[in-house]
Every structure is written in C-alpha cells, then in structure tokens.
Amino acid sequence: xxxxxxxxxxxxxxxxxxxxxxxxxEGYRADVAGDGAEALAxxxxxxxxxxxxxxxxxxxNGIEILQKIKQIGPNVVVMMMTAYGDIETAVQAMKAGAYxxxxxxFNIGEIRTRVERALETLCLxxxxxxxxxxxxxxxxxxxxxxxSKAMQDLLDLVEKLARxxxxxxxxxxxxxxxxxxxxxxxxxxxxxxxxxxEINCAALPETLLESELMGHEKGAFTDARTQxxxxxxxxxxxxxxxxxxxxxxxxxxxxxxxLIETKRFxxxxxxxxxxSDVRIIAATNKNLETLMKEGKVREDLYYRLKVMSLYLPPxxxxxGDIPLLSSYFLRQFCRNQKERRVxxxxxxxxxxxNHDWPGNVRELRNVVERAVILNEGEEILPIHLPTEIVxxxxxxxxxxxxxxxxxQEGLPLREVEREVIKKALAMTEGNLSKAARILFxxxxxxxxxxxxxxxxxLTE
Numbered sequence: 001x002x003x004x005x006x007x008x009x010x011x012x013x014x015x016x017x018x019x020x021x022x023x024x025x026e027g028y029r030a031d032v033a034g035d036g037a038e039a040l041a042x043x044x045x046x047x048x049x050x051x052x053x054x055x056x057x058x059x060x061n062g063i064e065i066l067q068k069i070k071q072i073g074p075n076v077v078v079m080m081m082t083a084y085g086d087i088e089t090a091v092q093a094m095k096a097g098a099y100x101x102x103x104x105x106f107n108i109g110e111i112r113t114r115v116e117r118a119l120e121t122l123c124l125x126x127x128x129x130x131x132x133x134x135x136x137x138x139x140x141x142x143x144x145x146x147x148s149k150a151m152q153d154l155l156d157l158v159e160k161l162a163r164x165x166x167x168x169x170x171x172x173x174x175x176x177x178x179x180x181x182x183x184x185x186x187x188x189x190x191x192x193x194x195x196x197x198e199i200n201c202a203a204l205p206e207t208l209l210e211s212e213l214m215g216h217e218k219g220a221f222t223d224a225r226t227q228x229x230x231x232x233x234x235x236x237x238x239x240x241x242x243x244x245x246x247x248x249x250x251x252x253x254x255x256x257x258x259l260i261e262t263k264r265f266x267x268x269x270x271x272x273x274x275x276s277d278v279r280i281i282a283a284t285n286k287n288l289e290t291l292m293k294e295g296k297v298r299e300d301l302y303y304r305l306k307v308m309s310l311y312l313p314p315x316x317x318x319x320g321d322i323p324l325l326s327s328y329f330l331r332q333f334c335r336n337q338k339e340r341r342v343x344x345x346x347x348x349x350x351x352x353x354n355h356d357w358p359g360n361v362r363e364l365r366n367v368v369e370r371a372v373i374l375n376e377g378e379e380i381l382p383i384h385l386p387t388e389i390v391x392x393x394x395x396x397x398x399x400x401x402x403x404x405x406x407x408q409e410g411l412p413l414r415e416v417e418r419e420v421i422k423k424a425l426a427m428t429e430g431n432l433s434k435a436a437r438i439l440f441x442x443x444x445x446x447x448x449x450x451x452x453x454x455x456x457x458l459t460e
Contacts, residue, residue, distance in 0.1 A: 004049040004119045005029040009039040009065070010081065011058050019052065022108055023115070036060030043072050050077040050119055052102075052111075055089050063093055070097050075125070077118045081106070144177070144184060145325050148318040154310065161308060162188040167260060169305040170283040172312030175362030178283040179243065181312065186239040191279055194238030197231050202247035210252050211268055220269025232265050232276045239279045245305075246286035250298060256280070257301045280305075315357040315364065322352050325361060329368035330380070342372065345379045350442040355389045391440075418453045421446070425455070 006028050008019045016032040023030040031046070033039035036057045043051070051069060055062035066078055080101040082090040090101035099118050102111055144155060161168060162185045170178040179198065186196045201209060207221075215230030231240060242248070248256070259265045260280060264273040282305050291297040315322065326344060334342050344352070348371075357363055371384040382390045420439070428434035436446040449455075 003027045003029075004122075005031075005047070006115070007031050007033060007039065007042060007046075007048045007051045009033045009036070009051060009057070010054040011035060011056075012054075015054075015081075018108070019111070022112060026112065036062075036065045039065060040068055040072075043069060043076075047073070048076055049122060050079065050115060052079050052081055052115070053098075055080055055082045055093065063089070063096055066093055066096055066098055075122070077122050079115065079118060144180065145328055146318060146321040147324060148313075148320050150313045150318050151321060154312065157310060158185065159188075161185060161310070163190075164308070165190065165279060166308045167280040167305060168282070169288075169309040170281065170312065171288075171309055172283075172285065173314045173360055174285045175360030176312040176314060177361050178285075178312055179241070181310070182239075182241045182281045182283065185281060186241075186279075189239070189279070191238050195235050196239050196241070197235045198241035198243060199231060200243045202244035206249045206252065209248070210255070213252065214255065214265055214267050216268035217270050220267070224269065227267075230265075230267060232259060232278055233274060235278045236276045237278070239281060242280060242282045244284055244286075245282040246284040246288055246291055246297065250296070253298045253301050257298065257304060260301075260304050315360045319353055322357075322364065323349060325364055326352055326368055329365050330372065333369050333372040342375065342378055342380060345381050347442050347444055348380050348382050348385060350436075350444075351382055351385055351389050354437060354440065354442075414453065417449065418455060421449060421453065421455055 003026070006023055008016050008023075008030060009032075010016050010019075011034055013034070016034065020030045020032050031042060031048075033042055036059050039051070039053070040060075042048075053062055053065060053069075057065070062080060066080070069076055069078055077099045078093075078097065080090050080093045080098045081104060082101055083104050087101075087103070090098075090103075093101060099121075100114060102114065144151070144158070146152070146155075158181065168185065170181060172178055182198070183196065186192065199209075199212060204212060211228070211230070213230050213232055215228045215233055216224050218224060218227045242256070255265060259276065259278070262273075263277055264275055266273050288297050288302055288306075292299055292302050315325075326349070330342060330344070352364070352367075359366075367386060367389065368380075370386070371380045374384045375381070421435070424435040424438050425432075427438065432446055433443050436443045439446065441449075
C-alpha cells in the first residue's frame with residue numbers, strides 16, 4: 001500500500017541520506033534536495049505529500065520557501081526542521097502554514113512517528129474533502145426530480161433558501177423527500193463545510209431525545225457515567241435536521257426555542273450555558289396549526305420556524321413526474337448490472353400513473369426496486385408490480401356489492417360488464433382514457449374489452 005511521497009530538504013548531506021534511508025525502509029518514497037532552489041524545482045515537477053524543510057538553507061530562507069510551497073501545493077504538509085536557537089522562527093513558520101516543527105538534533109524514531117501522524121491527518125482531510133464533493137454531487141439539484149409546475153416553483157425557492165442562513169420548516173406527507181431536500185439545502189449553503197446532523201424526533205422517548213439533543217453531564221441521571229456532548233453541540237457551525245418535530249414534547253420545544261433565540265443551551269444536569277451557532281431545519285408530516293390549537297405545539301416556536309417554510313407536494317398532485325421518477329429509479333437499480341437494459345412496458349406505466357401513491361416517492365422507489373428484482377427480462381410488466389397497483393380496490397363512494405341485486409333467473413356476467421363499460425363511456429363522453437381511469441384499468445385493456453363485448457364506442 002502506498003504510504004506517501006516525501007521530499008527532504010537540508011543542506012547537510014548526512015541528514016538527507018539518513019532520513020531518506022529510514023523512510024524508504026518504512027515503505028515511503030523519498031527524494032532529497034540540498035538547497036531551496038533544488039527543492040522548488042522538484043516541487044514544480046513532482047507531487048509530494050509531505051516536505052521536511054530545514055529553516056536555514058544556504059540560498060533561500062525557510063519561511064520564504066514555505067510560502068512558495070503553499071502556492072505550488074496548498075495541501076502539501078510541511079514540517080520544519082530547526083536548531084534549538086531557531087524556535088522563534090519555527091513558531092513564525094507555524095503561523096505561515098507549517099504543520100509542525102522538529103528540533104535538531106532529533107530522534108529518528110520520533111520524527112518517523114510525527115511524519116506518520118501528519119500523513120494520517122492529510123489522508124483524513126483528503127477523505128473528508130472527497131466525501132463532501134461526493135455528497136454535493138449526489139445531492140445536486142438534479143436529484144430532486146420533477147418538471148411539474150409545483151416542483152419547478154419549489155426548486156426556484158430552494159435555490160434561494162440554500163444561500164440564506166435562516167431556520168427552515170419543511171412541510172409535506174411522509175415519503176415526499178423532505179430529508180433529501182434538507183441535505184441539499186445544507187450542502188449548498190455557506191455551512192456546507194461543517195456538520196449536517198439529523199435526528200427523528202418521533203423515534204426516541206422524551207428523556208432520551210433530550211439527552212441526544214442537549215447532551216448531559218456526568219451523574220445527571222442514573223446511567224450518566226460520563227459527560228456526553230449533545231447533537232446541538234456537535235452540529236456547531238453546521239445544520240441540524242429535526243425530522244418529525246410535531247412529535248417533540250413541549251418541554252423540549254421550549255429548549256429548542258431558547259437555542260433559536262439565544263444560540264445557547266444547557267446540558268442535562270449542567271449549570272452553565274453552551275453556545276452553538278447552528279442552523280435548524282425542521283420537518284413534519286402533521287398539521288402544526290392544528291397541533292398548536294390542541295396545545296401540543298408551542299405557538300412561539302411554530303411562528304419562529306414558519307418564517308421560512310416549504311411545502312413538498314404529494315406524488316398524486318404531480319403525477320406528470322411519475323414517468324421521470326420511475327425511469328430515474330430504474331436506472332439507479334440497474335446501474336450495477338452494466339449489460340442490462342430494462343424499461344417499463346406501456347401498460348405497467350399506465351398502472352403507475354393510475355395509482356394514488358399514499359407512500360409518495362418512497363413508495364414508488366420501493367415498487368421500482370421490487371420490479372427490478374422480480375424481472376429477468378428487458379421490460380417491467382404488470383406481473384412485476386404489486387397487486388394493489390395492478391388491481392386497485394373500487395373506491396367509488398356509496399358503492400358496495402350489496403347494492404347489486406341478482407334476479408332469480410340469473411344475470412350473465414358479460415351483460416353486467418357491458419353495462420358498466422357503457423356507463424363509463426357515457427360519463428366521459430366516449431373518452432377512452434378517462435373511462436379507463438374510472439374503471440381502474442388501462443386504456444389498452446378497455447379497448448380490448450370494448451371489442452370483445454361488441455360495444456360501439458363514441459369517437460374520442
């Protein structure tokens with residue numbers, strides 16, 4: 001495994017040789033330079049992870065070289081090597097961007113350990129940087145899919161809110177994508193370089209939720225054997241996402257309100273306030289105004305959060321986005337099967353469009369995932385969809401089977417079907433698409449039944 005590439009800059013040949021031998025023995029790639037000019041030439045031609053730089057060189061001052069190194073490669077770790085009398089200069093180098101300094105004469109084991117720790121820190125920074133870049137890409141605006149007017153209006157507002165620093169309230173049914181929107185807003189805000197922490201307020205009992213949010217001091221309660229930092233403290237300078245805030249107790253709501261107003265809170269069992277500059281994004285699938293009237297939500301907290309709010313429409317109100325979402329999820333679940341090309345059959349897509357989606361986008365995603373698992377061909381057929389989507393229950397108001405009377409002499413089922421289809425066509429003035437929707441079947445199925453039963457349909 002690659003351990004890192006090091007440049008050793010020192011005017012003493014013995015120092016250069018001994019350090020190079022030691023680091024190469026440990027698996028590092030090591031180069032040497034005897035003066036500042038040679039070091040800068042190597043740095044301009046090669047990429048290094050770490051530079052061991054002597055402060056006193058024959059041609060260029062070490063501080064000046066450090067500044068030039070930072071211009072060439074801002075992420076290069078620089079460790080200064082200094083004699084005892086140059087400690088003050090080493091401190092200046094630290095202020096100029098050096099990671100650490102090592103006093104001569106040094107112990108070879110100590111310098112090896114400190115270099116190892118420095119490169120571990122560099123690796124961690126690179127990983128964090130990569131993760132943040134990956135998160136921004138994964139949570140880009142193209143992940144929030146929708147061409148309907150409701151979604152386009154929402155996205156326009158989201159872009160503005162992401163750049164602001166206001167607390168935010170997300171409203172909408174379960175499964176509409178409130179968590180995705182919260183992530184997007186954070187990673188496109190000025191707080192993107194700081195933590196994003198989320199917690200579901202409905203998933204924890206009151207005492208545990210308070211401990212998670214506020215933290216606690218040692219001995220605050222029976223099992224509090226050590227001090228614990230709360231999520232408000234961990235999220236300092238970042239964003240905390242309080243999902244299902246409508247399930248939060250009034251006592252905890254009061255403490256959240258204090259944090260919003262003063263940017264201060266107190267741990268359980270604590271005697272002093274702790275400062276936390278955190279942005280709050282709250283979300284709920286409940287009607288907060290109703291809960292407020294019932295005394296379950298504090299009025300002052302509600303109006304504090306409602307200053308900026310976003311409503312995410314349910315999927316049944318933007319059915320035009322279903323083909324886009326279905327295709328997106330289909331590509332997502334097939335991406336690991338590079339040779340596989342799968343699409344929705346026309347009839348399957350019709351079933352998806354006719355469904356009401358009480359679970360919203362989350363339900364659609366699960367349905368597509370299930371279909372991909374069950375399907376082994378190139379088309380998603382109705383047989384791969386759940387029964388409740390392909391054969392929906394009749395939801396016509398006031399209609400029950402007991403309303404249908406069968407005479408003693410019998411009643412041909414074919415005639416019942418003929419009459420039902422004819423009534424549906426009459427209701428829709430011959431519009432096959434609307435009639436099919438009323439009967440909870442696809443347009444192609446309706447055409448087939450009309451032909452089979454010899455019904456003369458009106459022209460659409």
